[in-house]
Amino acid sequence: MQKCARLLPEKLTVYTTLVGLLNARNYNFGGEFVEAMIRQLKECLKVNMYNEAVHLVRFLSDLVNCHVIAAPSMVAMFENFVSVTQEEDVPQVRCDWYMFAFLSSLPWVGKELYEKKDAEMDRLLSQTESYLKRRQKIHVPMLQVWTADKPHPQEEYLDCLWSQIQKLKKDRWQERHILRPYLAFDSVLCEALQHNLPPFTPPPHTEDSVYPMPRVIFRMFDYTDDPEGPVMPGSHSVERFVIEENLHCIIKSHWKERKTCAAQLLSYPGNNKIPLNYHIVEVIFAELFQLPSPPHIEVMYTTLLIELCKLQPGSLPQVLAQATEMLYMRLDTMNTTCVDRLNAFAKSHHILSFDRSDCLTQDLEKPKPKFVREVLEKCMRLSYHQRIIDIVPASFSVLSPANPVCIYKYGDESNRSLPGYTVALCLTIAIKNKASNDEIFSILKDVPNPNQDDDDGEGFTFNPLKIEVFVQTLLHLAAKSFSHSFSALAKFHEVFKTLAESDEGKLHVLRVVYEVWKNHPQMIAVLVDKMIRTQIVDCAAVANWIFSSELAHDFTRFYIWEILHSTIRKMNKHVLKIHKELEETKARLARQHKRRDSDDDDDDDDRSTDREDGPLEEQIERLQEKVESAQSEQKNLFLVIFQRFIMLLTEHLVRCETGGIDVFTPWYKSCIERLQQIFLQHHQIIQQYMVTLENLLFTAELDHHILAVFQQFCALQA
Amino acid sequence: MSSGGTLSILRSDSYAELSQYRDQHFRGTRYDQERLLRKSCTLYVGNLSFYTTEEQIHELFGKSGDIKKVIMGLDKVKKTACGFCFVEYYARGDAENAMRYINGTRLDDRIIRTDWDAGFKEGRQYGRGRSGGQVRDEYRQDYDAGRGGYGKTVQCQ
Numbered sequence: 076m077q078k079c080a081r082l083l084p085e086k087l088t089v090y091t092t093l094v095g096l097l098n099a100r101n102y103n104f105g106g107e108f109v110e111a112m113i114r115q116l117k118e119c120l121k122v123n124m125y126n127e128a129v130h131l132v133r134f135l136s137d138l139v140n141c142h143v144i145a146a147p148s149m150v151a152m153f154e155n156f157v158s159v160t161q162e163e164d165v166p167q168v169r170c171d172w173y174m175f176a177f178l179s180s181l182p183w184v185g186k187e188l189y190e191k192k193d194a195e196m197d198r199l200l201s202q203t204e205s206y207l208k209r210r211q212k213i214h215v216p217m218l219q220v221w222t223a224d225k226p227h228p229q230e231e232y233l234d235c236l237w238s239q240i241q242k243l244k245k246d247r248w249q250e251r252h253i254l255r256p257y258l259a260f261d262s263v264l265c266e267a268l269q270h271n272l273p274p275f276t277p278p279p280h281t282e283d284s285v286y287p288m289p290r291v292i293f294r295m296f297d298y299t300d301d302p303e304g305p306v307m308p309g310s311h312s313v314e315r316f317v318i319e320e321n322l323h324c325i326i327k328s329h330w331k332e333r334k335t336c337a338a339q340l341l342s343y344p345g346n347n348k349i350p351l352n353y354h355i356v357e358v359i360f361a362e363l364f365q366l367p368s369p370p371h372i373e374v375m376y377t378t379l380l381i382e383l384c385k386l387q388p389g390s391l392p393q394v395l396a397q398a399t400e401m402l403y404m405r406l407d408t409m410n411t412t413c414v415d416r417l418n419a420f421a422k423s424h425h426i427l428s429f430d431r432s433d434c435l436t437q438d439l440e441k442p443k444p445k446f447v448r449e450v451l452e453k454c455m456r457l458s459y460h461q462r463i464i465d466i467v468p469a470s471f472s473v474l475s476p477a478n479p480v481c482i483y484k485y486g487d488e489s490n491r492s493l494p495g496y497t498v499a500l501c502l503t504i505a506i507k508n509k510a511s512n513d514e515i516f517s518i519l520k521d522v523p524n525p526n527q528d529d530d531d532g533e534g535f536t537f538n539p540l541k542i543e544v545f546v547q548t549l550l551h552l553a554a555k556s557f558s559h560s561f562s563a564l565a566k567f568h569e570v571f572k573t574l575a576e577s578d579e580g581k582l583h584v585l586r587v588v589y590e591v592w593k594n595h596p597q598m599i600a601v602l603v604d605k606m607i608r609t610q611i612v613d614c615a616a617v618a619n620w621i622f623s624s625e626l627a628h629d630f631t632r633f634y635i636w637e638i639l640h641s642t643i644r645k646m647n648k649h650v651l652k653i654h655k656e657l658e659e660t661k662a663r664l665a666r667q668h669k670r671r672d673s674d675d676d677d678d679d680d681d682r683s684t685d686r687e688d689g690p691l692e693e694q695i696e697r698l699q700e701k702v703e704s705a706q707s708e709q710k711n712l713f714l715v716i717f718q719r720f721i722m723l724l725t726e727h728l729v730r731c732e733t734g735g736i737d738v739f740t741p742w743y744k745s746c747i748e749r750l751q752q753i754f755l756q757h758h759q760i761i762q763q764y765m766v767t768l769e770n771l772l773f774t775a776e777l778d779h780h781i782l783a784v785f786q787q788f789c790a791l792q793a
Numbered sequence: 794m795s796s797g798g799t800l801s802i803l804r805s806d807s808y809a810e811l812s813q814y815r816d817q818h819f820r821g822t823r824y825d826q827e828r829l830l831r832k833s834c835t836l837y838v839g840n841l842s843f844y845t846t847e848e849q850i851h852e853l854f855g856k857s858g859d860i861k862k863v864i865m866g867l868d869k870v871k872k873t874a875c876g877f878c879f880v881e882y883y884a885r886g887d888a889e890n891a892m893r894y895i896n897g898t899r900l901d902d903r904i905i906r907t908d909w910d911a912g913f914k915e916g917r918q919y920g921r922g923r924s925g926g927q928v929r930d931e932y933r934q935d936y937d938a939g940r941g942g943y944g945k946t947v948q949c950q
Contacts, residue, residue, distance in 0.1 A: 374856040378894040456852040
């Protein structure tokens with residue numbers, strides 16, 4: 076039953092009632108159950124399972140309503156929670172959690188606790204108020220979905236909850252939404268003997284403690300959005316809190332089973348008293364847009380909404396349409412990361428079937444036209460270019476994606492005066508005739524090096540023209556499909572590795588790939604991915620390329636950031652993989668030692684045991700080096716990215732200041748939010764570099780606009 | 794009081810489970826096959842239009858994770874696309890998410906179907922129907938514009 080309590084929190088009052096009835100019959104059962112729950116709570120807190128812990132606390136507090144736990148002992152536990160805010164030198168997020176655990180249980184048990192111990196509760200609430208007043212909220216802008224406060228402010232989660240509890244108190248703790256089965260059994264339950272909770276000391280803060288990140292409450296609907304139906308509870312009503320908590324819990328319980336999840340959401344009790352469809356849509360978008368990351372994979376939400384529409388074809392699609400319309404209207408102030416997510420969602424849900432002509436009069440870099448362009452590009456990736464051209468009205472053609480064809484500079488007879496043209500022709504014929512790598516090398520020998528002074532005559536130094544001729548020709552020949560291009564990369568891997576040996580070589584390969592395929596961002600992305608995986612280029616080269624002046628024109632396009640984040644993820648996975656290998660090898664060595672120690676009837680002499688250990692120890696040493704080198708590469712990647720951001724943003728800020736123009740252009744908004752996105756999406760890894768970042772890059776001399784982003788990030792786990 | 798029923802609902806992951814289908818051409822025991830299916834990162838994708846491209850598949854299936862390889866199914870005679878493909882991921886978890894959230898959704902306006910595959914082997918990219926395409930297109934009676942029109946036996950009448 077404890078498992079049910081933990082895993083089905085949306086049904087907690089059912090289980091507490093059950094425990095209450097069992098306790099009324101058997102006092103010892105109640106005692107043991109409570110003890111077991113406390114043990115579980117302590118365990119959860121020790122291993123950083125804070126979300127589960129909240130549900131356990133709520134369960135315990137509802138047991139007060141079922142006469143299993145005595146109210147005064149519950150108040151005492153909450154007093155210990157709130158006193159965490161008095162601890163010194165602890166992260167704010169620690170205090171936040173204990174505060175949240177206390178406040179979020181009050182909708183269930185506030186009334187009972189206040190009736191029994193009003194003086195103590197008042198004291199607790201006033202301590203809460205003073206804590207909330209003094210806690211810092213620098214992190215909030217980084218987590219908000221919209222930068223505007225209208226029509227609904229994006230409130231910090233504790234602030235919102237506090238407003239809700241204050242209102243609840245004003246309403247004399249009358250809470251009508253939660254289903255309380257135990258009320259029906261009051262006559263039985265009030266006879267039961269109650270248990271006292273043992274004094275609960277919150278486990279101390281340790282270095283390994285990782286507390287939940289702060290959140291911002293996402294709101295997009297209010298009572299004006301469904302004038303026909305039941306009234307939507309206000310943003311500061313406790314009903315709103317409970318409904319949202321329960322809907323989030325349902326998604327958490329059933330995310331793997333989309334049909335079940337949809338059915339469970341739609342069968343949430345109270346269907347005729349609340350505009351359930353609106354709550355569901357709001358909760359789903361809240362998760363989809365959550366910063367830093369959604370709780371579940373993005374594609375789940377799209378498919379879940381499809382299932383919901385299938386189950387309620389008469390009502391849900393309209394709510395969804397209303398929602399997508401609203402989201403489109405408010406694009407101008409939406410966080411860039413969230414716009415990306417909306418983009419991915421949009422094409423499956425016909426966001427473009429409405430009138431979007433307002434974006435035609437705007438500068439193409441503004442959020443709305445940009446959004447439409449990106450959605451059209453994504454639509455094209457899922458179908459094909461001609462279809463997009465056919466369905467997009469002529470007036471919108473400026474927003475249509477380019478025809479994804481390759482641009483081969485040596486293809487036109489008129490270009491025959493270009494240096495390298497003849498070699499390109501030669502190469503083409505050779506490759507078509509299945510030439511070997513060696514033959515390719517000898518053809519390329521004839522390509523002059525425009526950097527003549529750098530050529531030391533020995534072997535292959537950086538020769539941009541060689542790279543240009545080879546890569547252009549090969550990609551053009553392999554242009555037919557991804558598979559053709561991948562085969563080409565594989566077949567001529569040796570040539571690539573040699574030409575791209577130096578850092579400049581790697582950068583130039585990327586430049587040429589872009590020149591050939593700039594009309595086909597999807598192709599660029601898969602080629603870059605393959606080249607990293609086959610070590611033709613490295614992650615740092617990709618980072619430098621993305622920030623290069625050649626790509627400035629595409630800098631705010633979605634595909635660029637897809638590539639960068641994918642690159643960072645590959646780097647992260649690589650480090651984890653080698654680390655895992657190292658740990659596994661160490662474990663093997665440990666097991667070997669153990670086996671030997673237990674074989675003490677063998678008269679081993681030291682030399683033979685050393686010999687056994689030798690190969691494994693060597694392996695461990697090698698892996699250790701590999702791990703260190705990979706971690707250093709990973710750190711370097713982030714430093715390069717941050718450095719380039721700082722350079723780019725500083726340039727813009729200086730230009731604006733000297734020119735007297737407003738800093739806040741669409742480009743600037745996009746760029747600064749992309750910087751935020753790097754911090755947020757990879758926060759766990761970046762935490763390791765705080766000292767370096769603070770001392771080397773994000774120093775006090777930096778422009779305050781840029782420094783603010785760093786400070787917001789620091790505030791997230793402070 | 795048994796809570797096994799409720800808990801099993803919570804552990805349920807029916808979309809990611811093995812289906813009843815077992816490839817009859819698989820070389821090895823049933824046991825081997827199932828072992829491979831349970832750790833596979835490769836999915837079979839069916840009911841594609843003949844015109845659906847590798848690029849479209851890459852875009853759709855890329856939503857659940859990084860794709861290692863896409864292998865288009867080909868007509869054995871014509872060597873053109875015949876309405877199925879294999880998608881291989883680097884990580885099984887990504888393939889599972891594809892089974893959970895991409896299986897049963899639309900591509901090129903058709904509901905596509907995914908299933909676990911024991912792993913691509915050379916030769917498996919070809920249709921097994923007598924005419925060169927997939928078996929299902931041999932005997933099908935309906936007209937499907939995205940899959941060559943009528944079934945092969947109907948066409949030959």
